[in-house]
Amino acid sequence: MTAVEPTEPEVLVRREGTLGHLILNRPRAMNALTHRMMMTIGRQLTDWETDDAVHAVLLTGAGERGLCAGGDIVAIYRDTVAGGTGTSTFWADEYPVNLQIARYPKPFIAMMDGVVLGGGMGVSAHASIRIVTERTKVGMPETAIGFVPDVGGTYLFGRSPGELGTHLALTAGTATGADAIRLGLADRYLASEKVPALVRALGEMTAGSDLQSTLDSFTEAPPAAPLLASQSWIDACYSADTAEQIVANLQQSPEADARATADVILAKSPTAVKVTLESLRRARKLPNLEAVLEQEFRVSIHSLKRPDFREGIRAMVIDKDRTPQWSPPELADVSDAEVASHFDDLGADELRLTALAHPHSN
Structure with a gap:
């Protein structure tokens, strides 16, 4: 008989000096998030919050491709095809962790190197210290799979300068590390070759170490943000109240x-x-x-019941024919009533975050 190799945890939990280190550990899947991963992150953050020996938390991703490509949409597809409830349960536990990261009382350092998409933004862009590199590609690609930005994506994009966030959200586009800083999605810039050295330095910190000085010794001023060069026409075109008018503005632009x-x-x-x-x-x-x-939870649950989400995942990830058949197929066919229905209350299934202090303390 052949011995079965042990499976590594999907999130590696390490203590390095005064640092709590969380490593997303699904490199073959670009560290796509599962329900179990989010629960692990939430529980560990709760434990470290009251651990006086832990002064800061670091989040990194295993592998060479990036921090996190988002939620595990293959699992979501399988759950929806089977008529399961796993996806809604996942989101109900994921969003409180996003909020927990945003509220975290200790420094939470997110290393946003490489790909940081969708759910990857939810575990990093709400952190108190967000570090990007020249390899960073950050975005919310949901409209490409018939879905809507969630995990606080509409909060982040809605508060970005001008209409830059609207542009990225509607196009499912990505921003560079320098763009991310200008959009308010990140704070510090680091050459990717220095990431391992910074991680080591953070792990060597003691109770008397100065975190900001350590970060200052590695990070640098970001280069020019390429997206800003387009802000003039982006702000002009996306200021319209309807998607149809935005598209018309873009079509009529001299750019x-x-x-x-x-x-x-x-x-x-x-x-x-x-x-x-x-x-x-x-x-x-x-x-x-x-x-x-x-609000995003309501919209996500309603979107889950619509055909485009499943069809988008099928076309882009499952069959990979990249020819989704949207229903309805045209912007003009989507009524105001249909849009408004995505914001309807969910009744007993409503997610209430304001009363949650430590949702993963059990």
Whole structure:
């Protein structure tokens, strides 16, 4: 008989000096998040919060491709095809962890090197210290799979300068590390070759170490943010109240990049595009992250019941034919009533975050 090799945990938990170190450990899946991973992160953060020997927490990703490519959408697809409830349960536990990270009383350092998409933003872009590199690609690609930005994505994008966040959300585009800093999604810039040395230095810190000085010795001023060069036409085109008018503005723009962007949006799920725009506009008016996450949970559960989410995952990830058949297929076919229905209360299934202090203490 051949011995079965032990399976490594999906999240590696380490103590290095005064540092608590969490390593997302699914490198073959670009560290895509599972329910079990989120529960592990939440429980460990709760334990370290009251551990006086832990002065800061670091989040990194295993492998060479990046921190995290988002939630495990293959698992979501299988759950929806089977008519299960695993996805809604996952989200109900995931969003409180996103909030827990945002509220964390100790320094939470997120190493946002490489790919940081969707759920990956939820575990990093709410951190108190967010470090990006020249390899960083950060974004919320949900409209490409018939879904809507969640995990606080509409909170982050809704508060980005001008309409840059709206542009990234509707196009499912990505931003560079330098862009992320200018958009308010990150704080510090680091050459990727220095990441291992910084991680070692953080692990060698003692009770008398100065975290900010340690970070200062490695990080540097970011280069120019390429997205900012397009802000003028982005702000002008995306200031409209409807997705149809935004597309029309882009199509009529003298800027070639703007006209090309119209085609990008028209290839996305019309329902997802319209609901995403409405989510962003509403998020800007909500008072805090808790309220936005509660809104996103409602929208996510309603989106789960629509055909485009399953079809988007099928086309982009399962069959990989990249020819999703959206229903309905045109922006004009998505009614205002259909968009509004995504924000309806869920009744007993409603997620309430404002009363949760330590959701993973048990």
